[in-house]
Amino acid sequence: MKPVDEYFLNQKEPFQSIMLYVRSVILNTLPEIEERYSYKIPFYNIGKKPMIYLNILKGKDYVDVAFVQGVLLEKQFPVLKNDNKRKQVRSIQLKTIEDLDHxxxxxxxxxxxxxxxxxxxxxxxD
Structure with a gap:
C-alpha cells in the first residue's frame, strides 16, 4: 500500500471520509495532477510544483484543504481563509463533506x- 493511501486509512471519522471525498474530486477534476506523500501529508502537484495539500491541524476539528498559492485566489474565491496567519497559503476548512461547495x-x-x-x-x- 502506498504511504498516501495508508495516511487516509489511518484517519478517524469524519476526517477520513472528508479527505477521501476531496481526494476523489481533485483527481477527477485534474487528471494531470500528481498525488504525493510529503512532510507526512498528501500533496497534489502540477509538474513538480505543489498546488494543494490536505492536513488536520493539531487541536482543530476540520480538514484543512490548503492551496499553496491561495493568497492569489482569495479575492475570487472568498471561501479561502487565512488560517494560522500564513503568508501565502489559504485554505478551506471542512467539518463535513456537505461543507464543500462542489x-x-x-x-x-x-x-x-x-x-x-x-x-x-x-x-x-518567504
Whole structure:
C-alpha cells in the first residue's frame, strides 16, 4: 500500500471520509495532477510544483484543504481563509463533506491549476 493511501486509512471519522471525498474530486477534476506523500501529508502537484495539500491541524476539528498559492485566489474565491496567519497559503476548512461547495471547488481547482502552470515556482513568499 502506498504511504498516501495508508495516511487516509489511518484517519478517524469524519476526517477520513472528508479527505477521501476531496481526494476523489481533485483527481477527477485534474487528471494531470500528481498525488504525493510529503512532510507526512498528501500533496497534489502540477509538474513538480505543489498546488494543494490536505492536513488536520493539531487541536482543530476540520480538514484543512490548503492551496499553496491561495493568497492569489482569495479575492475570487472568498471561501479561502487565512488560517494560522500564513503568508501565502489559504485554505478551506471542512467539518463535513456537505461543507464543500462542489461546483465552486471544481472552479477553484481549475483556477489554481492555471495559476500554478504559469508560475515559475509554487512558493513565492518567504
Amino acid at each position: 461546483e465552486n471547488f471544481v472552479a477553484l481547482l481549475h483556477e489554481a491549476s492555471n495559476l500554478l502552470s504559469v508560475s515559475k515556482k509554487a512558493w513565492f513568499l
